Amino acid sequence: MGWVLVGLVVLISIIPVRLTVTNYQVLAPQAIFVLGGASDRMEFAAQFWQSHSNLDIWVSDFPRENEANRQIFLQLGVPLKQLHLDGRPTDTVTNFTTLADDFVSQKLWHLYLITSDYHMRRSRVIATVVLGSRGIVITPVAVPSKGVISESWVRVVRDFGRSLLWVVTGRTGASFNNRNS
Template sequence: MRGNNLKPSRRAVLLALVGILCCLGSYFPVRLAIARHFAPVPKLILVVGGTPDREQKAAQLAREYPNLDVWVSSGSSEAQQIFTKAGINQSRLYLDNRATDTVSNFTTMVDLLKQQHIPHVFLVTSDFHLARSTAIATVVFGSEGIAFTPVAAYNPYYPPESQLRMVRDVGRALLWLGTGRTGSSLKP
């Protein structure tokens, strides 16, 4: 049997690593479930910037939820005009341009959400970008117990993103958890 060729110390290390990965894999979803239980309704609209379709979808959502503020993390150059045209009061709109990529969209916003005691957000992004964004949000927001409800804006111009990009960015989000850095300077 091949499994018996492993030395007992290596087997113990391997089992410990598998145990740690299993714990991490369940830690974030459990924190998110608890957060969602205590705050079932989103308290803010967060737009993970990039394309105007996301801001248009967020403006539509802002009309449906007139008491929620809207934060746009590194949005398009048209963001303010889109919300103005949709009749959203500018006092509800916050444009934050600190993020340089999807991972930093979340890592730059998480402290602000904690400071404002926001336990649950609508997370608005494009449909092609939704899987990667929710994976990153699971790590970054999940680590802080901030629930999110994904909302997809239809964008016919982009194909779904690759699994490799998702794995890379989840790894960068985990790096941020351990070091406070996202590794954005390492991206190609």
């Protein structure tokens, strides 16, 4: 048990070092990463892209949403060649885990992360662990929402643990999440 704890401490301490090095080497975001779950996020991301049109957009959402998301981006002028739709996730943790290695293979080390303001705290925690373990930095961009309360710390802590589980084992513990969020 003691070695496991030491291993986790070492793992957690390596992530900030990797993020600091990446932040120093790659100052500006290289792509836009949008978490699915709401069409207003897609519209916001497409409008955000208008002033960052040199960047590709990566969307992680349920597969049933891919066509609707594609239509939103096309209607707002985003070319298909700059749009990457991933339909593998089942929840917020897998939004990150399904694309982490794709980002590495594409040499994307700094991403704009777009999600709703109430969802940003948990998303940043997951991104720090999952993407940070790969040396990928995020710059958060929150989509404003009205009257929605930030997610609970219980969900944040749960998904922090699930993210660590993925870094250590390659498994997300998605079966622990019965809400698929």
